[in-house]
Amino acid sequence: MLVRRYDLQLDRDPSGRFLPWVVGVMVFLGALALAGAMALNQSVLAWNRSVEGTLTVQVGDNLAPDAADRVTKAVAVLRSVAGIREARALSRTEVERLLEPWLGKGNIAADLPLPDLIDVRLAPGVRLDIKALTARLGEAVPGARIDDNRQWLARLITLARAMQGLAAGIVGLVVIATVTMVIFATRAGLAVHHEVIEVVHLIGARDAYIARQFQAHTLNLALGGGIPGFLAAMGVLITLGNLIEALQAPLLPRLALDPVGLAALIAVPVAAALLATWTARFTVLRRLRQMV
């Protein structure tokens, strides 16, 4: 405990009664925003890893009369490019498997035109000039297209980063709201206990002695709200995590908590309690400085 007993009867004081609710809601929102941001970050890293150093080349459909020839030519061109480690044509079976999630297994008619695809792997760290490569490939095999997986991924990552920015914004608002509420509650407490504070002050109490009582009281209130808020957020995260697991959708962010993530989430109510305590201290000291 910060103080062995209260000279100010802050715990009987209605001015701080709403504070646990506010801190609870703030910790809940803050923990969810932080968990979301962390999950998105994991996803972005995973997406980046999965497409790092890969390209897909499309060379027309497989029912065209010169299909096999075009594929062979394209593969030859690609293999001659410095920086490309491997270029491999996908078999019809592989292409069908890629379409299964949309068309269903065994539903693909034999006369359905499918694109011929070449899976290209780059040497580590290589960035190709996609425009030049497309032009060179087009000369040999007219109509060949290069899918730089980065292009669509870049948009996905931009979206993910924007959502992370939003999460950071929410955390910022949560901090501002918490600080504001604590300042109001503390000022109300100072006003309610003005008489007692003045007596204690005149008896020779230092500012820090009075501030400590507000700090201890605010810490109690903040933990009283922060811990339930944190537990509620954990409940929501675990439930959401289970739902996402059940979907087995590889692109969705995973909410699984590694030790670092868990530590970061536990830090939310701790940080909220410290923030509230220091805000109370600062508010009290500022007000007391106005007394002689």
Next chain:
Amino acid sequence: MRYSIGPEVLRDLNLHLPPGSFHFLTGPSGAGKTSLLKLLYLAHRPSRGLITMFDHDISTTKRQQLPALRRRIGVVFQEFRLLDHLSALDNVALPLRIAGAREDQIREHVAELLSWVGLADHINARPATLSGGEKQRVAIARAVIGRPSLLLADEPTGNVDPEMGMRLMHLFLELNKIGTTVVIATHDQTLIDSIDKPVLRLHDGEISLARAGTA
């Protein structure tokens, strides 16, 4: 001194309280007795002029140094200003706790003093359950518990019967004998007449020595 932008309540006071002296402070209501006491117990700083206390010039003393000076001053406030949620014991113990005294010593001293002022049976009573006179004695006990160098009392015997009034005056005289400087603001002429001590008289914001007494 003045309050905010109001007229000067006290002006051109020239007053020296020798260490270990005992003074009554009297004068009509509104003459500035309470204002003078507030200056002396450091609730206000003078708007102009010089107050030197325990060798500190109060106008220039740093704010952080004032608590240490205040701990050497015991005050009996006119309206007692006890903390309603604390027992008589805790109210009286407050100055010791604020000064960081040890808890085992606090209880013993406080209980002893409370029984001396006739409140042995009310140690755990809250101020709300005490009579005016009992509250006043708690307030006096709180003012003297720290053996202050300076004791300031604003109408300290206003709510007690004459017998208890004299008993409390003797407490102040005892403290004075062991070196405490005492200033007692009072209207009670009988009280003043019964004790041969100097009387300061405030009138229209000016002070005069109404009776020399044997300081």
